[in-house]
Amino acid sequence: MNFMDGVYKVQDIPFTDLADQYGTPLFVYDGDKIKSQYQKMVNAFDVKKLKINYACKALTNINILKLMRQLGSGIDAVSIGEIKLSLLAGFPPQDIVYTPNSVGIEEIEEAIKLGVRINIDNIEMLEYFGHHYPDLKICIRINPHVMAGGHSKISVGHIDSKFGISIHQMPLVHRIVKNQKIQVEGIHMHTGSDILDVEVFLHAADILFNQAREFDELDYIDFGSGFKVKYKENDIETDIEALGKAMSRKFNEFCKETGMDLTLAFEPGKYLVSESGYFLAKTNIIKQTTSTVFAGINTGFNHMIRPMFYNAHHDIINVSSVDGIPKLYTVVGYICETDTFAYNRKINQITPGDILVFKNAGAYCFSMASNYNSRLLPAEVLILDNKSYLIRERQEFEDLLKNQVEVPIFEKAEVDG
Numbered sequence: 001m002n003f004m005d006g007v008y009k010v011q012d013i014p015f016t017d018l019a020d021q022y023g024t025p026l027f028v029y030d031g032d033k034i035k036s037q038y039q040k041m042v043n044a045f046d047v048k049k050l051k052i053n054y055a056c057k058a059l060t061n062i063n064i065l066k067l068m069r070q071l072g073s074g075i076d077a078v079s080i081g082e083i084k085l086s087l088l089a090g091f092p093p094q095d096i097v098y099t100p101n102s103v104g105i106e107e108i109e110e111a112i113k114l115g116v117r118i119n120i121d122n123i124e125m126l127e128y129f130g131h132h133y134p135d136l137k138i139c140i141r142i143n144p145h146v147m148a149g150g151h152s153k154i155s156v157g158h159i160d161s162k163f164g165i166s167i168h169q170m171p172l173v174h175r176i177v178k179n180q181k182i183q184v185e186g187i188h189m190h191t192g193s194d195i196l197d198v199e200v201f202l203h204a205a206d207i208l209f210n211q212a213r214e215f216d217e218l219d220y221i222d223f224g225s226g227f228k229v230k231y232k233e234n235d236i237e238t239d240i241e242a243l244g245k246a247m248s249r250k251f252n253e254f255c256k257e258t259g260m261d262l263t264l265a266f267e268p269g270k271y272l273v274s275e276s277g278y279f280l281a282k283t284n285i286i287k288q289t290t291s292t293v294f295a296g297i298n299t300g301f302n303h304m305i306r307p308m309f310y311n312a313h314h315d316i317i318n319v320s321s322v323d324g325i326p327k328l329y330t331v332v333g334y335i336c337e338t339d340t341f342a343y344n345r346k347i348n349q350i351t352p353g354d355i356l357v358f359k360n361a362g363a364y365c366f367s368m369a370s371n372y373n374s375r376l377l378p379a380e381v382l383i384l385d386n387k388s389y390l391i392r393e394r395q396e397f398e399d400l401l402k403n404q405v406e407v408p409i410f411e412k413a414e415v416d417g
């Protein structure tokens, strides 16, 4: 977000112009920011072979996927839908890593047919692959039980987590792999989102390196993601340069020591797209109660659930009121349940009609949106080189009825004469 000549802009385009042109609520993505985040990540690591696989569940618009492909990224997919979207976006199957959890075997079979790489998440599946696909190279998701993650819902590495194969079960894994001659090309971990501490990665790296020695045909080690980005002005984010330095040194030493020629892989979602995104909403009403001033806006948790679901903080800027004196507002949605975006937040004086912009709306916002309350999904716009492109049309009323089947038993009620 830029503030120039008294106007809030994304690149050179005022937010209010975008609201006028495309309507609200509206998601806007700064493509140049995605590029610079990708580049920052690539530059941070100094290894012979680095692979970034964009965790596309964060934001799956096909144009974002195409942008990632253009940048040289691969894909981390968690569903057959994400695999198909990525193939449509032009990713070759070998650039897609599929990491299913609690997914049915039919879907996994379909993914195998499509030729993507498979990340195995449990021992039963490992044996299944050894039995049915002895020639297929696979990756194993290990849960190192390194505690990480900013919120219990996004921390996935703890002892009771449903993700990955526990590090304590690895002796069994090695026995199965040797016995069934399974070709393990990769090992993987992903301990959760919002990891601040570089040490967490380094500690987990030691654990994975120890495992890596046991696999003869290993091609890559994937350290997942969890990179934290700034949500507030003074937030700390993962120090990617420091992590890159320390991790690269460790990784290079390990390759040298073992003679293995490995690729270092990561699968960031949030880090690549969170800060690129802005969510624009219009103020419907200002309502003063005894103790609170509510600003009611034309959206709710149907479009952006992170504040309610994860207690996530998203900065909110009144781009229509540059000079308004800051006041305290509780910003709420129009959903018929409590859907509070922010409590007592200092925002420039809001009047009905003002456009509020939420920051960090690139990751897990549109991709988690729903039609709850029979509300329509917003439009999406991508900004590249100071030009705006509509990349998703706003839904229309007809979309609510799509797939609904009206059974004839209800059609008898005819009104006479």
Ligand SMILES: *Cc1c(COP(=O)(O)O)cnc(C)c1O
Pocket (backbone or CB within 6 Å): 055, 057, 058, 076, 078, 099, 190, 192, 193, 194, 224, 225, 226, 227, 267, 268, 269, 270, 271, 363
């Ligand atoms: C969600 C997810 C990621 C991305 O996490 P971020 O915090 O968005 O970077 C990476 N890998 C796997 C397996 C995931 O499920």
